[in-house]
Amino acid sequence: MNRARIGALIxxxxxxxxxxxxxxxxxxYWPLMDILIWGLTSVYIRxxxxxxxxxxxxxxxxxxxWQAVWRSQYEITINLLEEMWSRNLVNLFATPLSVYEWMVGxxxxxxxxxxxxxxxxxxxxxxxxxxxxxxxxxxxxxLIGLLLMSGWYIGFIVSGILVRYGTRIQTLAWSGVxxxxxxxxxxxxxxxxxxxxxxxxxxxxxxxxxxxxxxVLFEGKMDLIMLAxxxxxxxxxxxxxxxxxxxxxxxxxxxxxxxxx
Numbered sequence: 349m350n351r352a353r354i355g356a357l358i359x360x361x362x363x364x365x366x367x368x369x370x371x372x373x374x375x376x377y378w379p380l381m382d383i384l385i386w387g388l389t390s391v392y393i394r395x396x397x398x399x400x401x402x403x404x405x406x407x408x409x410x411x412x413x414w415q416a417v418w419r420s421q422y423e424i425t426i427n428l429l430e431e432m433w434s435r436n437l438v439n440l441f442a443t444p445l446s447v448y449e450w451m452v453g454x455x456x457x458x459x460x461x462x463x464x465x466x467x468x469x470x471x472x473x474x475x476x477x478x479x480x481x482x483x484x485x486x487x488x489x490x491l492i493g494l495l496l497m498s499g500w501y502i503g504f505i506v507s508g509i510l511v512r513y514g515t516r517i518q519t520l521a522w523s524g525v526x527x528x529x530x531x532x533x534x535x536x537x538x539x540x541x542x543x544x545x546x547x548x549x550x551x552x553x554x555x556x557x558x559x560x561x562x563x564v565l566f567e568g569k570m571d572l573i574m575l576a577x578x579x580x581x582x583x584x585x586x587x588x589x590x591x592x593x594x595x596x597x598x599x600x601x602x603x604x605x606x607x608x609x
Contacts, residue, residue, distance in 0.1 A: 370519035384530045392536035410534040412469040420499025423458035425521035497582035504589035508596035553581040
């Protein structure tokens with residue numbers, strides 16, 4: 349064995365690590381997210397003064413509902429990246445297809461795939477853990493609708509950044525949405541967060557959805573004020589994100605979409 353050649357191989361990957369954002373995300377971002385989310389969940393369970401009713405139901409429902417957010421944004425960002433990866437972005441928009449038609453198309457595709465994914469998750473949870481999420485009843489629809497909207501605005505914001513700066517930051521396509529996860533209170537109440545994080549959560553639409561979900565599981569009723577707050581914020585963010593994506597797309601088109609490929 350030649351130590352110089354082994355050392356050169358190690359250095360090669362270390363230099364690559366230094367200049368690749370996805371390597372930093374894998375090494376630091378994902379461990380941070382896991383420790384934050386599951387650490388806060390563990391602290392919430394440990395500090396509960398009494399046994400938390402429907403704990404398994406709460407955790408599994410939160411997990412399934414988060415799939416709605418993740419899947420809806422994933423379809424927007426990954427569809428854009430696939431056009432870049434296949435060097436088809438210029439061809440796509442050389443056709444009469446407008447940027448607005450593309451936006452509507454990926455949103456509708458995301459809805460279809462989200463329902464497939466979430467429906468499959470419902471069945472898995474039921475058959476593997478005997479937890480029936482359908483107990484929430486008709487309240488599933490507004491909750492999932494609000495989560496879809498959150499996925500859309502995150503997807504368009506991330507896609508706007510991607511369409512401007514290209515695939516060198518492509519890791520945002522599957523990691524960007526998780527910036528909201530700790531503030532969304534998926535598995536624990538907002539009051540479990542530090543005070544500064546609670547203030548941030550007030551501006552995160554998904555936090556109201558997951559709080560509302562737990563209210564349904566604990567009390568059997570939905571807090572309409574939470575629904576209204578989540579809906580209002582989601583609409584505002586969705587409008588802003590749509591304008592942001594179109595603005596970034598037009599800036600990139602002036603430079604030349606081929607530069608992204």
